[in-house]
Amino acid sequence: QVTLRESGPALVNPTQTLTLTCTFSGFSLTTTAMCVSWFRQPPGKALEWLARIDWDGDTYYSTSLKTRLSISKDSSKNQVVVTMTNMDPVDTATYYCARGRWFFDYWGQGTLVTVSS
Amino acid sequence: QSALTQPPSVSGSLGQSVTISCTGTSSDVGSYNRVSWYQQPPGTAPKLMIYEVSNRPSGVPDRFSGSKSGNTASLTISGLQAEDEADYYCGSYTTSNTYVFGTGTKVTVL
Numbered sequence: 001q002v003t004l005r006e007s008g009p010a011l012v013n014p015t016q017t018l019t020l021t022c023t024f025s026g027f028s029l030t031t032t033a034m035c036v037s038w039f040r041q042p043p044g045k046a047l048e049w050l051a052r053i054d055w056d057g058d059t060y061y062s063t064s065l066k067t068r069l070s071i072s073k074d075s076s077k078n079q080v081v082v083t084m085t086n087m088d089p090v091d092t093a094t095y096y097c098a099r100g101r102w103f104f105d106y107w108g109q110g111t112l113v114t115v116s117s
Numbered sequence: 118q119s120a121l122t123q124p125p126s127v128s129g130s131l132g133q134s135v136t137i138s139c140t141g142t143s144s145d146v147g148s149y150n151r152v153s154w155y156q157q158p159p160g161t162a163p164k165l166m167i168y169e170v171s172n173r174p175s176g177v178p179d180r181f182s183g184s185k186s187g188n189t190a191s192l193t194i195s196g197l198q199a200e201d202e203a204d205y206y207c208g209s210y211t212t213s214n215t216y217v218f219g220t221g222t223k224v225t226v227l
Contacts, residue, residue: 037216046120047155047163047206049216060214063118096162102210103153103168110162 002026004036004097004108012087012115022080022097022108029055029075035101036080038071040093041110048093052101053080087115121146121207121219128225129197137222139190139207145217147188151210154183154192158203166205167192194224202226 008020020038027034037052051071052060061069070083080097094112098104122140129135139146139154146152150170155163165174167183170190180195190209194201207219 046221047157047208047218049208049218052216062215063213098163102149102151102216103165103208104155104163105165105168105174107162107164 002099002106004099004106006095006097006108006111008095008111008113010112010114012113013117014088014115016087018084018087018091018113020082020095020097020111020113022082024078024080024097024099026106027099029053029073029078029080031055033101035099036073037098037100037104038080038082039096039098040091041096042090042093045093050084050095051082054101089115091115118145118211118213118215118217121209121217123205123207123219123222125220126223126225128227129194130227131197131199133197134193134195135197135224136194137192137205137207137224139192139209139219141188141190141209141217143188144213145209145211146185146190148212149210150185152183152185152190153208154181155206155208156201156203157206163206197226199226 004024034055038050053071094110096110098107154167157163170185171183
């Protein structure tokens with residue numbers, strides 16, 4: 001059974017760095033072709049893809065956010081971590097992680113991050 | 118990377134068919150058969166409904182079907198049911214090895 005769960009702070013101050021962890025089970029990121037991506041969805045708005053990390057360590061980022069994002073993995077812990085620097089109130093959103101590369105078959109439940117002082 | 122274009126809303130009566138369009142460019146929808154569709158009822162995580170243009174994951178009813186022509190993909194829901202009421206998003210892999218979603222469509226069952 002594949003599961004993913006996002007964890008991290010619910011509230012972040014403007015200009016701070018956000019760190020979110022995706023803890024997964026039911027698959028391994030050491031398996032060829034396995035990938036995990038991060039997404040976000042501001043309240044009432046559309047989904048947005050943020051970043052992806054592949055089984056071989058290759059990373060890919062949203063063109064508009066690449067200067068602020070970093071994604072990494074700890075395969076021994078079955079975790080993927082994403083950091084986003086210089087947070088702003090417009091970054092308030094539900095953040096999701098999911099398994100996949102060009103389609104995403106299992107998703108976490110999401111975690112709401114509010115950026116406010 | 119600009120979002121794919123979807124109609125804001127579509128509606129249909131129980132048992133009718135509705136089609137949602139998803140228009141991109143030759144750098145995304147038009148370049149690969151890597152278009153997928155997601156269903157998202159309010160307050161829930163997205164659920165994969167269609168992958169690689171027209172494939173249904175196990176457990177997705179066969180009233181959901183997908184197609185593509187050029188830079189436009191489509192999702193058709195045949196025999197609309199009350200539980201189909203949700204937001205739907207298309208998504209596509211891109212030539213830059215990134216991923217782009219559509220603007221989202223709210224499906225209302227009348």
